[in-house]
Amino acid sequence: MMEKENISLAQLLTLLINFLLGSAIVVGVGTDAQNDAWIAIMISSFLGIGIVFFFHYLNSRLPGKNLYQIIEFCLGRKIAIVLSFFYVVYFCYISSRVVRDFGELIASAIMPNTPIEIISLTFSLLMAYVIYLGLEVIARTSEIFTPYLFGFFLLVTIFLIMNGSVNLERIQPILGEGLMPVMKTVFTKLAFFPYGELIVFTVIFSNVTNKKYSLRIAMIGVAIASLLLLVSSVLMIGTLGIDSVQRSNFPLLSTVRNVSIGKFIERIDALAVFIMMLGIFVKGNIFLFGGLKGLEYIFNLPFRYFVLPISVLVALFSVLVSIDFADHIQEGLQMVPLYLHLPFQFCIPGLIFLIVIWKQRKGNKVK
Amino acid sequence: MNKLFLICTLLLSVLLSGCWDQRELSDVSVAIGMAVDKGEKEKYRLSVEGINATELNSKTAGGFTPSVVFTIEGDTIAELAQKMNVGASKHVIYSHMRTFVMSEEIAREGLISFLDYLERNREIRDDFNILISRGVSPDDILKVTYPLQKSSSLKLHTQLQSMVDVWGGDPNVRLNDVIQALTSPGKQPVMAAVSVRGNPKKGGSLDNLKMVTPNAMVVLDSLAIFKNYKLIGYVSLDDTRNYLWAEDKLSRTALSVPCGKDKFLAAQIYNSKTRKKAKMVRGIPVINISINSEAYIDAVQCSDDLTQVKTYEKYQKLAEEEIKRKVSATIKKVQQKYGSDIFGFGEDVYHQDYRNFKKVQNNWDKSFKEAIVHVYVKVQLRRSGIRTKSMLSNKK
Numbered sequence: 105m106m107e108k109e110n111i112s113l114a115q116l117l118t119l120l121i122n123f124l125l126g127s128a129i130v131v132g133v134g135t136d137a138q139n140d141a142w143i144a145i146m147i148s149s150f151l152g153i154g155i156v157f158f159f160h161y162l163n164s165r166l167p168g169k170n171l172y173q174i175i176e177f178c179l180g181r182k183i184a185i186v187l188s189f190f191y192v193v194y195f196c197y198i199s200s201r202v203v204r205d206f207g208e209l210i211a212s213a214i215m216p217n218t219p220i221e222i223i224s225l226t227f228s229l230l231m232a233y234v235i236y237l238g239l240e241v242i243a244r245t246s247e248i249f250t251p252y253l254f255g256f257f258l259l260v261t262i263f264l265i266m267n268g269s270v271n272l273e274r275i276q277p278i279l280g281e282g283l284m285p286v287m288k289t290v291f292t293k294l295a296f297f298p299y300g301e302l303i304v305f306t307v308i309f310s311n312v313t314n315k316k317y318s319l320r321i322a323m324i325g326v327a328i329a330s331l332l333l334l335v336s337s338v339l340m341i342g343t344l345g346i347d348s349v350q351r352s353n354f355p356l357l358s359t360v361r362n363v364s365i366g367k368f369i370e371r372i373d374a375l376a377v378f379i380m381m382l383g384i385f386v387k388g389n390i391f392l393f394g395g396l397k398g399l400e401y402i403f404n405l406p407f408r409y410f411v412l413p414i415s416v417l418v419a420l421f422s423v424l425v426s427i428d429f430a431d432h433i434q435e436g437l438q439m440v441p442l443y444l445h446l447p448f449q450f451c452i453p454g455l456i457f458l459i460v461i462w463k464q465r466k467g468n469k470v471k
Numbered sequence: 472m473n474k475l476f477l478i479c480t481l482l483l484s485v486l487l488s489g490c491w492d493q494r495e496l497s498d499v500s501v502a503i504g505m506a507v508d509k510g511e512k513e514k515y516r517l518s519v520e521g522i523n524a525t526e527l528n529s530k531t532a533g534g535f536t537p538s539v540v541f542t543i544e545g546d547t548i549a550e551l552a553q554k555m556n557v558g559a560s561k562h563v564i565y566s567h568m569r570t571f572v573m574s575e576e577i578a579r580e581g582l583i584s585f586l587d588y589l590e591r592n593r594e595i596r597d598d599f600n601i602l603i604s605r606g607v608s609p610d611d612i613l614k615v616t617y618p619l620q621k622s623s624s625l626k627l628h629t630q631l632q633s634m635v636d637v638w639g640g641d642p643n644v645r646l647n648d649v650i651q652a653l654t655s656p657g658k659q660p661v662m663a664a665v666s667v668r669g670n671p672k673k674g675g676s677l678d679n680l681k682m683v684t685p686n687a688m689v690v691l692d693s694l695a696i697f698k699n700y701k702l703i704g705y706v707s708l709d710d711t712r713n714y715l716w717a718e719d720k721l722s723r724t725a726l727s728v729p730c731g732k733d734k735f736l737a738a739q740i741y742n743s744k745t746r747k748k749a750k751m752v753r754g755i756p757v758i759n760i761s762i763n764s765e766a767y768i769d770a771v772q773c774s775d776d777l778t779q780v781k782t783y784e785k786y787q788k789l790a791e792e793e794i795k796r797k798v799s800a801t802i803k804k805v806q807q808k809y810g811s812d813i814f815g816f817g818e819d820v821y822h823q824d825y826r827n828f829k830k831v832q833n834n835w836d837k838s839f840k841e842a843i844v845h846v847y848v849k850v851q852l853r854r855s856g857i858r859t860k861s862m863l864s865n866k867k
Contacts, residue, residue, distance in 0.1 A: 216593065218492055273822050276823070348651065
C-alpha cells in the first residue's frame, strides 16, 4: 500500500547539514558560554556525532523499520499507537516552532509590515507541496541547494574578513571562567538543540538505500554542520563581540549587515537569509514529514492524505504557539528542552533501545 | 481542470503580487542626516536632513536647495523619526543615513539612550558617522551648505573618511564601536566633534555656495571623550591622531619632526602597526605599546645629506622619539585629566590577563589612572621623494 521511498547518501548528507543549521544558525547557539561559544559547539559536535550514532544504531538493529515500527516491535501496536501519537504531536509542534523562527526573522528584520500569518501560511503551503511529492523530493531539493549554501557561507566569510570586521581578539580570553560554563551549555542547551532533534531522523534512516555507508555519512554530516556552526559562531563573536551577539535576536544577520566593501559590496543580508531559509525549510519539512509518517503508521493510510490539513495546522500553530517573540524564545529555551526534548529525544528512545536489545537477545536464545 | 487552473492562478497572483513592505522610489524621501538636540519642552529635538536628489545631480540641478532640514520635538527619537511627515511630504526612510549628530548638551547629560533605537531599528545600518556638535546646535551642522557636495551630511561623511585616509584626525568610529565601548568593562567611547567656522546662521543658504570662502563651514574640531555614558571633555586633533596610533587604527599621516633649532622635517607615515601587550603586575596594569611604522621623507628644512645611511638613521631616531613623545603625552593627558580609558587598555588586560582583570574590573577607572604605559616606536625610513640632497645643503 505504502510505497517505499529511497534517498541516496549524498542526499542524507545534505539533509543532515541543512537540518542542523536550520534554526540554530538563525537564533545563534551556545552563547550562554560567553566567548567560548565556539568551544561549546566544538565539544558538542562530538556529542552530536555520538547522538547520531545512537539513533542510527537503534535503526540498524531493525533494518527497514522506522521509529514507529520499532516502537511497535517493542511494545505492541496498541501502546505504539499512543506513543506514536505523542511523537506526531511533538514533531508537528517543533515544525511549527521552526516555521515561527523564520516568520519572526522575516517579520522583525526583513518585512515588518507583512503579517506573519501570510509568511507562515505561504511557507507551510510550500512545505506541504514538497512533502506531497515525497521524501525524495525534499532530499533532492536539499541536494540541489546545498552547494549554494556552501557558496554563500564562503562568500559571507570572505566578505567579513575582507571587510576587516573580524577581530579574533574578541574571542579571548579563552576559557576565562574555566570549563564549567562551557560544559553546562553543552549538556543543558546544545545537546537538545540542535543535536538532540536528530531523533526525527530515526524516521528517515530506514529510507537510505546504501546501508553500508549511511552511518559514516550521517556522522560526517553532523561534523560538517558543526563546523559551519563553529565558523559562524567565531565570525559572530569576532565581528560583534559577545555582548552584542547576546543582545541580537538574529546574530548572523546582524553580523552580515556589517559588510561594506568599497561602498559596493554591501547590504548582503539576502545571503544570510538564504542560508537561514534553506535550513528552516529542510528542518521544518523533515519534522513535518516525521509527524506525517507517524499518522501513516497510526491510520494505515498513505501520509499524503494528511499533508494539506497538517501543514495548514502547522501554519496555524506557528502563529498561535506564542504571543510574542520573548514568549517564543523563552518557551523554546526553558520549557521545551526540559518537558519535550528530554523525554522525546533521550528517555523514550533510550528505553526503546534497551527493550530492542533485550527482545532480540531473547529471540536469539529461542532460536 | 481549467477552472482549477484559473483559481490557482488567481490565488497565486494574490500571494505573489508583492509584500506589504514594498515602497516605490517616488514615494520615499531619503534622510541622510539626523541631528538630536535637547528639546525645549520635551526630551529631544530631532532634525532630519532629507535630500533633494535632482539638485545633487549637476545635469538636473535647477539652483534650488539641495536638502531640507526639518525639526520637531518629542520624547523618543523613534517616534519622531516616524512623525517627520508633520513637515515632510513623502515617507522618510533612514536606510541611507550618512551622518548622525548629537548636541554637546545631550552628551554631557548622558541622555544617549536613543542609541538603542539606532541599533535596534532594522532600517538603519551601521555605516554612518556619529558625531558631537561642539559649541553649535546640531541642526546647524546639517544646515550649512558646501559648494562641492551641496548637502552637509554627505560632505561630512566624505570629509571624515578622507581625513582618516590621509591624516587621521577622525577616530573613525561607527555606532557599533561606540556601543561596544559603552558596554565593555574596560573601554570608554570616543566620538569626533564637529563645529561650524563662521556664522552658522548664514551657512544655511544657497548664497553660501557662491562664496570662495563660505560664510560658514563645518569643520572637524576635536575628539570627544566619554566616561560612564557621559561626555566629559575634548582633546585636540593632534591627540586624536595619537589616539589612533595607540589604537592601531592609523592608516596614514604626515608628521613634522624637529631636526634642529626651529627646523623640521616632514615624514609621511604609512603602514603603521601597533601591538599592545597588557598584564597586571602587583595589581597595577602594565601596558606595552609597540608601534611599527614605515615612512618616507616629504620635506626637509635641515641640511643633512640624504644620500648617507647615517642621515636616514638619524632622522629615523628623531621620528621615533617624536612619535613616542606625542603618543605618551596624549596617554598621560587622558589618564590624568579625564581618567577615562578610551584606549581600551582594560579590554587588552581582559583579553590577555583575564584572571587578574577580574579582580580590578569594578575599579578599572582607578587602575587606568595608575597604569604604567611604555611606548616603543620603530620607524623605518624608506625613501626621500624624488630628490636626494636638499637644496639647502648647497647654500652659497
